[in-house]
Amino acid sequence: MIIPAYNAMPELTRSVTSAMEQTLGPDLIEIIAVDDGSTDGTGDELERLARTCPALHVVHQENSGCAGGPRNTGLDRARGDYVFFLDSDDYLGPDALRRMVAMADENGTDVVLGRIASVGGRAVPRAVFSHNQPRTDIFSSHAYLTLGPWKLFRRSLIERLRLRFPPYRNCEDKPFTAAAYLNASGVSVVADYDCYYVRYRENRGNLTLTASGLAHRVDGIRLCFETVARYLEPGPRRDQIMRRHVEWELCGPLRGLLPRESERDARERFFPVFRDLARTWVTDPIVERIDAPDRLLVHLLRADRFEDVLTVARGAKEDAGRGHLVDKGRVYWLHPFFRDHTADVPDACFDITDRLPVHHHLDTARWRGGVLRLTGRAAIEGIDAVDATEPGTELVLRKYEADRPEIRVPAVPRPDVTSGFTVEIDPATVDGGVPLERGLWNLYLDVRAQGVTRTVRFGGSREGGAATRPPRRAVTTPRGEPVVVVPYFTPYGNLSLDVGEVAHAARDAREAPCLVTRTAWHGARKSVLIVGGRLTGGFPRTGAGAGTGLRLRAESGAGAVREVAARFEPGASGDFTARLPVGRLTAGRWTLTLIVEGRSVVVPCLGRLAGTRWFRFGRPYYAKPLTRRSAPALALEVAPVRVAAGVRRRMRRARARARARMGR
Structure with a gap:
């Protein structure tokens, strides 16, 4: 356990105490607290706490000006199998380390994420903590969305890669965590327990707040892209990971921070860095996958159009609510640059068709004889169905990891419910008159309106009778063969079918x-x-x-x-x-x-x-x-x-044996 501390009072006491009181036990934990030249009594408080806990070792050093310095000092002294970084503003749940270490031991993983909880409204990641994941990776989970250092790392991985934090005041943790992720043998997620509590200091002195300008971020941003390029060859996997940095480290700071800089610094110091990052690392496949506001910024960066980038960044909040246009089955964002011949920006930069949210609910899922009857609601946000003759919602069945055509089942509208529908699945005949193949089938909705089509996974939002899954049901095929169909909800809450109990x-x-x-x-x-x-x-x-x-x-x-x-x-x-x-x-x-x-x-x-x-x-x-x-x-x-109850049973047996002995 490594705790960097600089002028961390009064939050420091709870932070360190939460490490000392871990259920894993003090004999299994080494706590290294590094006082980074504090002047507010942080060093004295650490020494006081160390006198009550033999596992706590305190190091005092000159101020390094960043959190990475004391973390590196702790890494140089760490000797345990695992390393966990605890910021002095935050604190741990009592059972956090035991759960994370057990997850790493049982699954042989190099990085473990424990669920993060917010104290006082500080933003925390949620998607990755939807369910426990004993063993996953950054390509098949949301783990890479969280690049903070508050994780359990296998120390042998850190030493093998010779990882240390760069001397930046902000964004120093992201390249470190990215490198660990990209080289880990596996990643685990503890989602059923609040392991780590993040909070802002009472004096709002967190580095994320006091060092928030581009001057403190730009070096770390550049290193994020270089780290990914170092460990991943060009291709879809690199694009998948780079996309995170394009959205969060490139486009986000451009919109939120560039307008705050002076005109000179923005033009001469920071814009060239972002322009070169866009030209070097943002591939066309990445551009196709990011949202329209980011696509517009990347296009302008590549074209070296500083004035337009600054205009778009300054108007980002107002332009976000400008509405859309439906044209020939596509939906476009009505930004002022859209189809303005003087702006010279292609329509593709404003296409939001594939980003429109689909609001859908599974209301009920019940068997009626051998037919599974689903009722629900589905609509594309902002797109109303205006033509009654237009094909409506369809249920789509796709066999899990199988190269075969999908099955479509038309839904029947429910006139009494806005955007409501009913769909019936007869497993014995739904596949063109023949039974569903044995295997796992995932259910999707194909929702249509004004020529616009959006397909989404179905069942993650449900109410009422659908809260409990329907029971397994034996279905008789036209050939008289019995097949068992088991509806179930996946870990993400979506509805699937196991046909034939494979x-x-x-x-x-x-x-x-x-x-x-x-x-x-x-x-x-x-x-x-x-x-x-x-x-x-x-x-x-x-x-x-x-x-x-x-x-x-x-x-x-x-x-x-x-x-x-x-x-x-x-x-x-x-x-x-x-x-x-x-x-x-x-x-x-x-x-x-x-x-x-x-x-x-x-x-x-x-x-x-x-x-x-x-x-x-x-x-x-x-x-x-x-x-x-x-x-x-x-x-x-x-x-x-x-x-x-066990004690009562043993007492009854003892009395029975005693009576038996007396009756002899």
């Missing part, structure tokens, strides 16, 4: 992508279930299963989902092991399956898997396997131990 269809192991060979409780951690197996002839073993995305999924009866990534053994054997932290599951019944390439494989209960017990927050919990012939997948019942 795992059950693969009764022959030669057809299944993988085979389970072991289920057992971890010897040292009683609340961790180990599921082992191997890839079979039903899946290519090239690269020891690399790229298969094999995951062990636990799904509760309420629709909650917990997934962990499997690890493959070296070589090309295809042997894998997945470790499920059952101790973190909520009380209830959880069914286990393996997901590989969009296919689901049953996890059977092999041998005689016994129950297990562990302590959670000082309370005993248990998990025991539940197996039924009608549901061959392994299911676990997780619940707290009813201590009082």
